[in-house]
Amino acid sequence: MDILRFATAGSVDDGKSTLIGRLLFDSKAIFEDQLEAVERTSRDRGTEYTDLSLLTDGLRAEREQGITIDVAYRYFATPRRKFIIADTPGHIQYTRNMVTGASTADLAIILIDARKGVLEQSRRHAFLTTLLRVPHLVLAVNKMDLVDYSEERFEEIREEFTAFASKLNAPDLTFIPISALLGDNVVSRSQNMPWYNGSSLLHHLENVHIASDRNLVDVRFPVQYVIRPQRATDPALHDYRGYAGQVAGGVLKPGDEVMHLPSGLSTRIASIDTYDGPVEEAFAPMSVTLRLEDDIDISRGDMICRPNNQPHAAQELEAMVCWMTDASKLGPRTKLTIKHTTRTARALVRDLHYRLDVNTLHRDEAAQSLGLNEIGRVSLRVTQPLFVDDYARNRLTGGFILVDESTNNTVGAGMIVDAR
Amino acid sequence: MLQRDYTTSQLDVLEAEAIHIMREVAAEFERPCLLFSGGKDSIVMLRIAEKAFWPAPIPFPLMHVDTGHNFPEVIEFRDRRVEELGARLVVASVQDSIDAGRVVEETGRRASRNRLQTTTLLDAIEENEFDAVFGGARRDEEKARAKERVFSFRDDFGQWDPKNQRPELWNLYNAKIRKGEHIRVFPLSNWTELDIWDYIRREGIEIPSIYFAHSRAVFERDGMLLADNPWITRGDDEPLFEAVVRYRTVGDATCTGAVQSSAGTVEEIIDEIAATRITERGATRADDRASEAAMEDRKREGYF
Numbered sequence: 001m002d003i004l005r006f007a008t009a010g011s012v013d014d015g016k017s018t019l020i021g022r023l024l025f026d027s028k029a030i031f032e033d034q035l036e037a038v039e040r041t042s043r044d045r046g047t048e049y050t051d052l053s054l055l056t057d058g059l060r061a062e063r064e065q066g067i068t069i070d071v072a073y074r075y076f077a078t079p080r081r082k083f084i085i086a087d088t089p090g091h092i093q094y095t096r097n098m099v100t101g102a103s104t105a106d107l108a109i110i111l112i113d114a115r116k117g118v119l120e121q122s123r124r125h126a127f128l129t130t131l132l133r134v135p136h137l138v139l140a141v142n143k144m145d146l147v148d149y150s151e152e153r154f155e156e157i158r159e160e161f162t163a164f165a166s167k168l169n170a171p172d173l174t175f176i177p178i179s180a181l182l183g184d185n186v187v188s189r190s191q192n193m194p195w196y197n198g199s200s201l202l203h204h205l206e207n208v209h210i211a212s213d214r215n216l217v218d219v220r221f222p223v224q225y226v227i228r229p230q231r232a233t234d235p236a237l238h239d240y241r242g243y244a245g246q247v248a249g250g251v252l253k254p255g256d257e258v259m260h261l262p263s264g265l266s267t268r269i270a271s272i273d274t275y276d277g278p279v280e281e282a283f284a285p286m287s288v289t290l291r292l293e294d295d296i297d298i299s300r301g302d303m304i305c306r307p308n309n310q311p312h313a314a315q316e317l318e319a320m321v322c323w324m325t326d327a328s329k330l331g332p333r334t335k336l337t338i339k340h341t342t343r344t345a346r347a348l349v350r351d352l353h354y355r356l357d358v359n360t361l362h363r364d365e366a367a368q369s370l371g372l373n374e375i376g377r378v379s380l381r382v383t384q385p386l387f388v389d390d391y392a393r394n395r396l397t398g399g400f401i402l403v404d405e406s407t408n409n410t411v412g413a414g415m416i417v418d419a420r
Numbered sequence: 421m422l423q424r425d426y427t428t429s430q431l432d433v434l435e436a437e438a439i440h441i442m443r444e445v446a447a448e449f450e451r452p453c454l455l456f457s458g459g460k461d462s463i464v465m466l467r468i469a470e471k472a473f474w475p476a477p478i479p480f481p482l483m484h485v486d487t488g489h490n491f492p493e494v495i496e497f498r499d500r501r502v503e504e505l506g507a508r509l510v511v512a513s514v515q516d517s518i519d520a521g522r523v524v525e526e527t528g529r530r531a532s533r534n535r536l537q538t539t540t541l542l543d544a545i546e547e548n549e550f551d552a553v554f555g556g557a558r559r560d561e562e563k564a565r566a567k568e569r570v571f572s573f574r575d576d577f578g579q580w581d582p583k584n585q586r587p588e589l590w591n592l593y594n595a596k597i598r599k600g601e602h603i604r605v606f607p608l609s610n611w612t613e614l615d616i617w618d619y620i621r622r623e624g625i626e627i628p629s630i631y632f633a634h635s636r637a638v639f640e641r642d643g644m645l646l647a648d649n650p651w652i653t654r655g656d657d658e659p660l661f662e663a664v665v666r667y668r669t670v671g672d673a674t675c676t677g678a679v680q681s682s683a684g685t686v687e688e689i690i691d692e693i694a695a696t697r698i699t700e701r702g703a704t705r706a707d708d709r710a711s712e713a714a715m716e717d718r719k720r721e722g723y724f
């Protein structure tokens with residue numbers, strides 16, 4: 001059994017909560033006491049149906065206002081897979097939350113109300129998921145029961161969305177007509193839509209192939225922590241020096257020739273250690289400890305790669321940045337702390353090339369700054385080289401966060417483009 | 421030739437993520453500590469700490485916030501584990517906080533030291549100058565927790581501000597704090613109760629005996645089975661009876677309930693949990709039943 005992480009997006013009332021509630025309920029991940037609590041609260045508030053959104057809207061403020069503010073994580077499992085849902089709010093004022101939820105997602109479900117068709121917000125959700133490089137996209141055309149399960153309507157929406165998505169170079173795109181309320185095509189294939197030959201939503205979630213979404217080609221091992229037991233008395237451990245970290249790309253094997261950055265020195269992997277014994281290979285997302293054949297001065301923030309396949313050592317970065325605070329703006333000369341893999345440095349914004357209208361994708365080149373939830377193309381200069389890849393090639397070596405130096409808050413998320 | 425399929429099992433993914441989080445903390449903070457109660461989540465967390473730094477010892481102390489209302493089996497287990505690891509254990513005692521006048525003991529039938537723990541915990545964090553505190557909480561436990569970050573910022577007063585949390589993207593965690601503030605770190609955020617048990621089975625991890633079915637004198641309160649003990653005030657309408665029970669969580673003995681069960685092995689517990697229709701906190705924790713937002717309110721104050 002493996003894990004699929006997925007994010008859900010949709011506008012208010014498209015049926016997101018109903019869909020999640022159904023997936024959780026049908027997979028028995030909602031427990032009786034949770035359901036009772038939700039029923040009680042629904043009754044107290046005079047709602048006539050059981051409002052399943054109360055299961056995910058966990059904060060007092062969310063329940064009081066009846067909206068989802070923050071990302072909520074929900075869990076369920078079937079015999080085939082464990083699922084982690086990042087339930088993200090759909091409003092434009094919560095773009096940053098959607099970006100957060102999408103950053104780790106293997107798949108995103110975008111809900112569309114069959115009666116309303118592709119709206120501005122559907123385009124925004126699709127754009128954000130492709131910007132964050134979520135590898136699989138499902139367009140769930142919901143409320144099919146309200147359009148007489150019409151194949152024509154479904155095809156109309158599919159065509160309109162496909163035309164738009166081609167501009168985004170959206171990855172794997174799947175369309176599924178559903179009724180979240182009545183259950184059509186959610187867990188099992190619907191009798192009401194014999195014209196639909198694809199799989200049910202759950203079947204798709206259980207079977208979509210994700211193992212090869214990770215980068216298994218470019219060896220990238222950001223050194224996280226140096227392990228030195230320093231046991232003078234134990235001959236086996238006396239000289240032990242291991243480089244601990246989580247593999248960010250490629251497949252590492254003992255005996256492989258590797259290169260250390262920033263030194264540029266080459267050596268071989270002596271062994272790949274874990275508490276449970278040495279392993280024959282390591283790949284993302286494994287957390288392991290490397291021992292190397294030669295003594296090289298290596299510390300946290302360094303990178304181990306292959307001599308013939310190195311990331312870019314860059315002090316000038318080009319990136320798409322999503323700004324996440326209303327306390328300040330990002331513009332030329334803004335100074336920030338940048339955290340990329342295990343390395344932290346300082347960054348200076350050199351230029352804001354344009355601000356992107358996330359609804360129309362129009363580029364505003366006259367923009368002077370980015371405010372909360374705005375996304376733009378930025379040039380940064382950093383105080384020490386970062387070992388980067390294009391975000392499109394590797395999300396782990398292409399993504400970074402920006403931290404405000406006075407408040408210590410995380411204020412931006414960046415995705416590297418045109419790494420040089 | 422068959423193409424190698426680099427699929428990773430759910431437990432391996434969760435373990436790798438938790439190890440990454442622990443190493444991040446060890447690298448970025450000066451004085452972390454790990455909350456160890458002897459309960460199953462903290463036992464799993466401790467095993468992951470062992471794995472993260474092996475063959476070196478765990479590079480931080482453990483801390484137990486001791487309400488004084490303990491199950492003796494759990495304390496015995498705690499001390500044995502600490503000794504095996506050669507770890508340092510800090511015991512922060514609620515009784516000491518009461519004696520020092522920092523908190524006042526609750527009175528009445530439902531008196532519990534659950535809420536008092538927050539003061540003891542925050543005082544100990546301040547006294548020891550801990551800047552990162554590992555907790556074993558999981559997001560599937562409770563709906564306020566479902567919203568909490570892996571690195572959860574606490575201000576000078578130890579408070580959590582749910583509306584003002586730092587965005588958390590990819591596997592990048594923001595460890596920046598000022599002196600006096602701290603971060604609560606939850607490496608098991610993405611684990612479910614079943615994952616914990618699957619892991620305990622897979623790793624062959626020892627757990628205190630009270631998790632397995634045993635015979636105990638209990639009484640019923642609010643639909644829960646509470647064990648009789650010196651700290652609990654039992655009413656005349658709450659007669660004692662012998663029952664075969666086990667615990668799904670381990671907390672303060674005055675407000676942690678047992679469930680009727682015959683599960684005597686980890687396998688049997690897993691079968692039972694897979695079939696159960698009630699969450700572990702709903703079944704066994706009086707402290708969470710107080711109100712819809714009981715956990716959120718306690719967490720805001722600085723609770724675990």
Ligand SMILES: Nc1nc2c(ncn2[C@@H]2O[C@H](COP(=O)(O)OP(=O)(O)O)[C@@H](O)[C@H]2O)c(=O)[nH]1
Pocket residue numbers: 010011012013014015016017018019053142143144145146178179180181182
């Ligand atoms: N007829 C019909 N109604 C639906 C369907 N899905 C959701 N709804 C209803 O649409 C309303 C909004 O749904 P909700 O799940 O709260 O939407 P959210 O705002 O996206 O979370 C509720 O009244 C639902 O019962 C569907 O497939 N068919």
Ligand SMILES: [Mg+2]
Pocket residue numbers: 016017053068
């Ligand atoms: Mg909703």
